[in-house]
Amino acid sequence: MAKTACDHDVLIVGAGISGIGMAAHLEMMCPGRDYAILEARENLGGTWDLFRYPGIRSDSDMHTLGFVFEPWRHEKSIADGPSILEYLNRIVDERGIRQKISLGTKVVSANWHSDRACWELVVDKGGSRQTITANWLYLGTGYYDYDDPYDAGFDFSAFQGQVVHPQFWPDDLDYTGKNVVVVGSGATAVTLVPSMADKAASVTMLQRTPTWMFSRPAKDALANFLRRILPEETAYKITRWKNVFMQDKSFKTARNKPEKVKQFLHKKIQKALGDHYDPASFTPPYDPWDQRLCLVPDNDLFEAMKRGKAQVVTAHIDSFDATGVKLKDGRHLPADIIVTATGLRLAVAGKITVSQDGTPVDFAQRFYYKGCMFSNLPNLAVVFGYLNASWTLRADINSEYVCKVLNHMDAVGANVAMPYLADDHGLEEEDLFDFSSGYIQRGKHLMPKSATTLPWRLNQDYRVDKKALAEAPIDDGIMRFDHVDQRTQQQLEAAE
Incomplete structure (x- = not known):
């Protein structure tokens, strides 16, 4: 990757399954790449730290909810929450990831600066606001609102329990x-x-x-x-x-x-x-x-x-x-x-206010690209797992793909990678989530668009996705690579 003036090469938001998976892939595929993980909660684990109700467990088998690179060693494949947390904690310790995690650090906003090829994040840590920059932003923030679950509107005023x-x-x-x-x-x-x-x-x-x-x-x-x-x-x-x-x-x-x-x-x-x-x-x-x-x-x-x-x-x-x-x-x-137990409320990008050169990004007007990036939005990737299979299956292939993009940027001297989609694209849209679940239907208006064909389709077939991401070239004629000379920009700003 062309050397940038950002604080980090990569910032990962969220220290749950998605964020830890991305960090592990960076350690394996992009050694030496500078990264940090920002986690709003006081513990890692995401969903598996948040939910503490009796019996909390996976509803997918841990041979697919577990990472492709780390075998699940427990006898039970339908695992309880503490066992999953133990698995995640062992990974961050054995792979040198823990020291890269900043707990109690809530990302408030993220703005892409085209002139500097940097994401500028405003974070809240201990009640004080700080600014952190990175060339690449990876959102492992999950899919639901951690603070505000779905309210079915029940009136409990008369209930004495x-x-x-x-x-x-x-x-x-x-x-x-x-x-x-x-x-x-x-x-x-x-x-x-x-x-x-x-x-x-x-x-x-x-x-x-x-x-x-x-x-x-x-x-x-x-x-x-x-x-x-x-x-x-x-x-x-x-x-x-x-x-x-x-x-x-x-x-x-x-x-x-x-x-x-x-x-x-x-x-x-x-x-x-x-x-x-x-x-x-x-x-x-x-x-x-x-x-x-x-x-x-x-x-x-x-x-x-x-x-x-x-x-x-x-x-x-x-x-x-x-x-x-x-x-x-x-x-x-x-x-x-x-x-x-009336359900969750969907949230996009962890409710972070995302902007591009100061203009708010409306994800509902962007198309998914290869299941992890968005049309005309540079250097940003997310994870939204499969509805019909384990979440981690998508997290794994997205992390691997982003690492390949980062390595290609390094090879060609680029610091910008953006999936380009023309205004007159003519793509045919499809129902993003062909599921009748309440939380899906309630949150559809927030979700990005999906086309009927790859690479602009958020697919629900892991085997097809894995093959497509493995075989398709990184430089596919859609992804545009560029280099922004940050030193020149900084000199201009200093002169002003």
């Missing part, structure tokens, strides 16, 4: 012997209900609409067998590709033969629940994978239901009174604690 949102779980919450109602039917609710059932007097998952669920063992028998007979890296690679293939096959089968998949899912749930099976509570009004399927590892939810410790109620809420929830069908659910 405790209301908790999973995103802000109190450390001292004691639900022993209490009646708990979890409002929601997504992955968080499906995790919470069986995890709270052992201590609580009762736990009710109150859903307005059912969600498609599928069960699988928390331990991957093949992975554990292969680790005993093969080198760790080889066993991990085989398991990872097996799971990638199975994820892809399951998704495409659901889209092509939805009735067949419905029958399969129903049979598994009915077998697990026996006499406790109620088809109405497990039959959504949409096809499988129109929304993300909810994982039930080791049938834990169904086992809690059979023990009489948990129940699923499908109904509409009328109101909340002093002692619980009044339903529109006349029933009343007693509750000491109500958990509002």
Whole structure:
């Protein structure tokens, strides 16, 4: 890379899976490249540090949610939050990344200066504002609002118990012997209900609409067998590709033969629940994978239901009174604690105010380029993981691609790389996320555009993306490389 006058070659925002993955790729592929990670929270881990509710776990297997370069060594492939944090902490320590992380550093704004080929970031650290510059900006900020989850608009003024949102779980919450109602039917609710059932007097998952669920063992028998007979890296690679293939096959089968998949899912749930099976509570009004399927590892939810410790109620809420929830069908659910697992709120670029030469960037007017950059916006990349597979699959290939771009810039003496799209591009737009999930539909107006064809399409097929990024040339006629002579610019500014 042509030497710049910026403070850093690369600034990574976020020390979760995406940010740590990018740092590891820089260490492997761009040795000597100067970088720093800015993390708003006081701990690394992102999602896995934020969420502290009972049972917090992955809803993807760790052989694909884990990084391509770091084998998952635990026996369980559906892992709990602390195990995932341990995995991330081990990586940052073993690879010399921890000292590059600045915790408690919230990025407020980022402005690209074309005349200097620098991103200028305003950060808040301990209540004071500072300015940091970098030639390249990598946003590993996730996809949802850390501070402001979705508010379903419930009126809890009459309720005399405790209301908790999973995103802000109190450390001292004691639900022993209490009646708990979890409002929601997504992955968080499906995790919470069986995890709270052992201590609580009762736990009710109150859903307005059912969600498609599928069960699988928390331990991957093949992975554990292969680790005993093969080198760790080889066993991990085989398991990872097996799971990638199975994820892809399951998704495409659901889209092509939805009735067949419905029958399969129903049979598994009915077998697990026996006499406790109620088809109405497990039959959504949409096809499988129109929304993300909810994982039930080791049938834990169904086992809690059979023990009489948990129940699923499908109904509409009328109101909340002093002692619980009044339903529109006349029933009343007693509750000491109500958990509002009603979903997330999408956020773009971590809610950072992004500008280009002082003009605010409206991401909703930009097209995705190769799943990580944006039309006519230089030296910036993001991660928005797959909806139908593990988040880290996209994080890995995006990090690798950006490192290749950085190395190409170094080879040609460039300090600017921008995917160029003409005003009269004629691209045909497609529905960016063909998913009916509430958080997706609520946030669509914020999201960048996607075309029907690569490279301007945010694809949902990891195997296609991986091949495309590996085979397509970096200098593809779309990415424009340039060199801004910063020394000349600085001399002009000094003369003025």
